[in-house]
Amino acid sequence: MNDTFLRACRGEKVDYTPIWIMRQAGRYLPEYQAVRAKADFLTLCKTPELAAEVTMQPVDILGVDAAILFSDILIPLEPMGMRLRFLEKKGPRLSKPVRKMKDIEALRTIEPKKDVPFVLDTIKILRKRLRKKVPLIGFSGAPFTLATYMIEGGSSKNFLETKKMMFSAPEVFHALMQKITETTISYLRAQIKAGAQAVQIFDSWAGALAPDDYREFSLPYVKETIENLKSHDVPIIYFVNNCGGLLELARSSGADVIGIDWRVDIGKAITRIGKETAIQGNLDPLALFSDDTTLKTKVKDILKKGSRAKGHIFNLGHGILPQTPPEKAKTLVKLVHELSS
């Protein structure tokens, strides 16, 4: 098996810089669209054979160094007691939003084997198919990010309801976070037991918080999650979107790898997270709309700066856009491999 990705996560010597791409199984690939034509998004997530099929696509088509389970961070919120729908072009909707202590008390913590067996089955299928290929990454949303969806009932621009709760009823917010964290821990633990060889925790909305609020309302629950997974000895990646103001705090999460978005210089980010933690990132997803010369310059720069880190996993700074030409994603993978060899 190509274990370059796992070695880089651990800061071990590698022959080249490994790369995977956030949302690498997704709408930009015609092969994904073909599967998606047969099933709606949630059905796809919940049908192991189909989820495994689309997970494999970027491994075979792009030649990335890791596969990531095809699923959605909101999946565990359904068995917690929320109703989840995905509206075409409008994104996720969760009803009814969690606003009061009694809403939180009504939430369940999940039992993965019983509540999300399809996720674990997908992982088992994938480990067989990936045996001679690349490692499999499992994932979960970070507790704060999941909380925003549960409180807002979907995506949000300003996180009005979330911050109202944080700032005017912190005890309610913390009770919610504690409940989500229990789910996150058992969810990731089950994924690891089923065969995930690394896990990524997506804090997609952490960057909406002032650093002091992040320290109080998000970070402790990420730490708790990570502490509870450490004994499993798989690399833990903590992706902090819009991390510019948060890196010094994020380094204390205990993660083996900090994933960063594209809005920070990766060289400066490495200085800020220090030599104990590997780094993942951080090409602007929109750079895949460059001509090849510009793309090469950008990749070279990130690789050069990334070489100073304990370990560097190349990735985009956020998910690949549906409009991306698949050929550019292939070019990116090739460039990263060639330029770092």
Add this chain to the structure above:
Amino acid sequence: MNDTFLRACRGEKVDYTPIWIMRQAGRYLPEYQAVRAKADFLTLCKTPELAAEVTMQPVDILGVDAAILFSDILIPLEPMGMRLRFLEKKGPRLSKPVRKMKDIEALRTIEPKKDVPFVLDTIKILRKRLRKKVPLIGFSGAPFTLATYMIEGGSSKNFLETKKMMFSAPEVFHALMQKITETTISYLRAQIKAGAQAVQIFDSWAGALAPDDYREFSLPYVKETIENLKSHDVPIIYFVNNCGGLLELARSSGADVIGIDWRVDIGKAITRIGKETAIQGNLDPLALFSDDTTLKTKVKDILKKGSRAKGHIFNLGHGILPQTPPEKAKTLVKLVHELSS
């Protein structure tokens, strides 16, 4: 006149920390809503008597230390040759979007006296009304931020068309930026000549750029704008939204004051911008949904950290939200004045 704001911009000694609030004249005020009921948004911007009236409201109601011209950053794009509309709840629409060199060649650079006389007339009315009160701030969008609207045709999530142009036709993008910069300079110069005692340049979308792209595609035009205004000897504030990855670069803009959003720690930001530049910010606008004790703690912390800067002007880290209780905005102004005296 209360010149505390101007003194803080220049790093001079002040008796207390001055405060103004981005979007302080706006939908959260019932007094504003009453005026807005009589005129649509663009008519309000273009009717000096009404624009002056709503500009004065927060000065009289909240007791802020500066007034800011009521207008919109997109106003100068109309005389440049674009059609501008504001759709209720959907925000601005500009047609037709600028995509090709010929679109750019067709753009005019504006003559403020002829093209936007209402802006200059509003300023003249306001200077009379503000004579014994507080200074008046004029403003403009930063060239990059204006470019995004012109290219996308409105607000944008991913800036797909903007970055496509930047990364695959940089000469076209730079030509557009040059044309916008000429407009920005003459627009701000005219505002200063009409009586604006400080100006703020809003780079609302700078934070969507990777630092190296910001350095290449936004910063040079901000610098050019500022250089061309320096002889007028009014403080220039450069607001960089989502500045977490950009502060070291933004400090080289030449601005007297760097305005920061709430996602960075203001203490760390002061270290990064150094002792030659004053700072403005940076309370999370959502903190106005806190109870008063929480709000006080947050304000105290920012004031304490801000006291290390060359000069500190208190502000929110972004515009005040329409849902904000006006009483909280009053409380904020009072807290800043009391706690910093």
